[in-house]
Amino acid sequence: MAMKLLPAYLILWVGFLLLGTSQSDASGPDVCQVDTHDELTTLPSVPGYEVERDAIAITMDFLCLLYPTNKLNCSWSFDKLNEDARLSVSISICDDEKLVENVRSPAVSHVGSRLVILQEYEELNVVLKINVTLHGNWTVYSYSYNKESLEVLLPPAKLSAVINGSNLLVSWALPSQVSSVNSCFEYQLDLGDQEKPRELATVLSYTEQNVDPSQTYSVRIRTRKTRLCQEHQQWSEWSLTVIVEQSLNQLNILVIVSISLGIPMILLAAVLLVRHQRVMKVLFPPIPRPPPKYKHFLEKNDTLGPVHAAPSVKPAEEEIMEVEDTEPNSGKAL
Known part of the structure; x- marks a missing residue:
């Protein structure tokens, strides 16, 4: 009985070994030798069967961006994946066709991101690989970027x-x-x-x-x-x-002239309102009236005759009355 089970265990062990080898090759040294960028490639465990292919939308579901501070941020969002699907992520940093760094996340959620601080490279290329496993089958989805497609620009x-x-x-x-x-x-x-x-x-x-x-x-x-x-x-x-x-x-000349003329006019109007009586006497003086001694002459309208002074009015004389006492002195009669 034990001899019968040995081949079965041997076959299962070899299968897992081949599976691990196939998946590890996806991130091996040859990962940087890509002919084209900005294209999705797949590596399925079963030829012709891509796990959850309909749930992958490359333009929306995962993306890598390189910021001016040399921070590489790769994010993914697979809301439509089967709940039982498992994900692992691999980010390969290449200088031309040479692999210089490989960052792996063996088990990640369906929505997440990974931040990597990069060095300066002459020919930077990044290969993002996402392994989707479901019911014993797996598919590696790969997408490669060059520096121009990665970089977020500085402001103008x-x-x-x-x-x-x-x-x-x-x-x-x-x-x-x-x-x-x-x-x-x-x-x-x-x-x-x-x-x-x-x-x-x-x-x-x-x-x-x-x-x-x-x-x-x-x-x-x-x-x-x-x-x-x-x-x-x-x-x-x-x-x-x-x-x-x-x-x-830089104000308009017309505005300056208007201000220069408007302020004095406003001040003048204020003065006229405050000192109305005095200003009216200055602007419109009263008509002069002749003195009373010339009034009689002007009323006669005799401009050719001699000028006679108006008769003066004499003041009323005071009357003084003397009262004499005519009554006889009674003391002398005695």
Whole structure:
């Protein structure tokens, strides 16, 4: 009985060994020798049968991005996978066709990410492999990236903005880490005016017409490569904000003249209201009246005759009455 079970155990052990060898070869030294990038390849355990192939959407479900700080972030999200499916992830870092680092996560959840700090490489290539195992069968899904398809751009450089008359002039340069032609880049320009960012492409300047000179503008910009130049688009960070406001020496001449003339007129009106009586006497003096001694002459309307003074009025004389006592003295009679 034991002799009969030995071949069965031997066959099972050999099967597991071949399975492990097949899966390990997927991340071996030859993993960097890829002919094309940005294409999905599969390695199934059973030829012609790809585990959970319908649940894999490469453009949405897993992605690697290289940020300007040399941080490589690979993420995946397989919400439609069978609940019993198991995942393992392998990230191979290549310098041209040479494998320099291999990061493995043997058991991961259906949604997750892995962060790797990279060194500087002349010809960086990254191969992401996700092994999906279900009911004893497995399939390795591979996707390779070169540096251009990985990198998230820096914000545009040399951003400047100035108000010229009634126009806002904005200019910028390509991100400092790229040397591609300008036709590969598109931009979002935010003027801080509560409007949606302006969508621009293949340009390095923009003019906003008929701006309000009294308004302050907070200008910032970000960029990414167009779909023709990079399949997995990712916006850069926003640039530093440039504050634009109209200075006093750039105000319109008409506004300055209006202010210069308007303030004195307002002050004059205030003075007229406060000192109305005195100002009226100065502007409209009263008609002079002749003295009373000339009134009689003017009433006669005799301009050719001699001038006679008006008769003076004598003051009333006081009458003094003397009263004499005529009654006889009674004392002398006795």
